[in-house]
Amino acid sequence: MKQLLLKLEPVVWLLFGQGILIGTILLTGWILVVNLGVPLGIVPADALAYGRAHALASNPIGRLVLLALIALPLWKGAHHLRSLSIDFGGAGRDTAVAGVLYGIAALGSLLGVFAVLGL
Amino acid sequence: MARAAHPEAMAPSKPGRTRTAPPQMPPKFPMQGRYRAYTIFDATGLVYLLMGFGVLHAVRALGDGAAAWQAVLAGWANPVYVAFHLLALASVLFVGVRFFRLFPKAQPPRIGPARPPPGPVIHGMLYAVWIGVSVVFVAILAGGIFR
Numbered sequence: 529m530k531q532l533l534l535k536l537e538p539v540v541w542l543l544f545g546q547g548i549l550i551g552t553i554l555l556t557g558w559i560l561v562v563n564l565g566v567p568l569g570i571v572p573a574d575a576l577a578y579g580r581a582h583a584l585a586s587n588p589i590g591r592l593v594l595l596a597l598i599a600l601p602l603w604k605g606a607h608h609l610r611s612l613s614i615d616f617g618g619a620g621r622d623t624a625v626a627g628v629l630y631g632i633a634a635l636g637s638l639l640g641v642f643a644v645l646g647l
Numbered sequence: 648m649a650r651a652a653h654p655e656a657m658a659p660s661k662p663g664r665t666r667t668a669p670p671q672m673p674p675k676f677p678m679q680g681r682y683r684a685y686t687i688f689d690a691t692g693l694v695y696l697l698m699g700f701g702v703l704h705a706v707r708a709l710g711d712g713a714a715a716w717q718a719v720l721a722g723w724a725n726p727v728y729v730a731f732h733l734l735a736l737a738s739v740l741f742v743g744v745r746f747f748r749l750f751p752k753a754q755p756p757r758i759g760p761a762r763p764p765p766g767p768v769i770h771g772m773l774y775a776v777w778i779g780v781s782v783v784f785v786a787i788l789a790g791g792i793f794r
Contacts, residue, residue, distance in 0.1 A: 555739045556781045557784030557788060558702065559739065562788060565789060571788075571790075578713035584788075601696065601699035601702075604695045608692025609689075614653075616677070619653035633696075640706070647709060
């Protein structure tokens with residue numbers, strides 16, 4: 529398992545780095561409008577009425593943006609939680625922690641692929 | 648919080664004859680001095696992980712039809728979700744500001760024949776992209792364009 533983690537490290541770091549960069553850039557607008565603006569009535573609800581939201585999400589660029597919004601924060605989160613675990617005395621259990629966290633991120637990313645393809 | 652660090656944290660690749668003191672965690676770790684921002688930066692990982700699953704939940708609802716989508720949006724008006732999403736917004740802003748400040752320092756001194764632009768220029772470009780993309784994304788989602 530440890531050897532596998534070492535082999536996957538460049539891929540994990542790529543996804544982690546893009547999670548910070550692209551994930552942060554995309555999440556800002558998403559949170560402002562979808563998570564806060566519409567539910568709190570700051571943004572008119574018809575902006576994200578089902579028909580319009582589905583049309584935006586189901587075109588190729590929309591699917592790609594949504595997949596980035598799902599997968600990249602998952603990998604950023606998984607890698608930073610692994611780092612936090614090591615810093616708080618978890619170096620001895622790092623292989624297991626990393627396996628679980630990256631497994632969660634990989635599973636979420638896979639579900640994300642199916643979700644955007646299913647739109 | 649001075650305590651013993653992992654005994655192999657600073658171990659050389661080959662055992663040497665020089666005796667070294669066992670590594671210690673810095674006394675100000677995790678929440679004092681410069682370690683506070685470092686620890687919070689790592690801890691935002693939990694918020695990002697939950698946000699990734701939150702977006703996944705929304706996309707699956709969108710695929711399930713109008714009723715499921717409206718239920719997700721209505722559910723996010725719950726004060727618990729509002730508080731979490733405010734925390735997520737604060738986390739995203741914190742990560743962006745901290746990462747973009749570190750980004751110019753992480754550039755190689757030379758890429759082939761070219762030197763990267765000065766730090767303040769890279770810094771300004773990152774903020775311009777962040778603000779620009781956010782404004783366009785907000786305008787699209789909020790119905791300002793592509794109606």
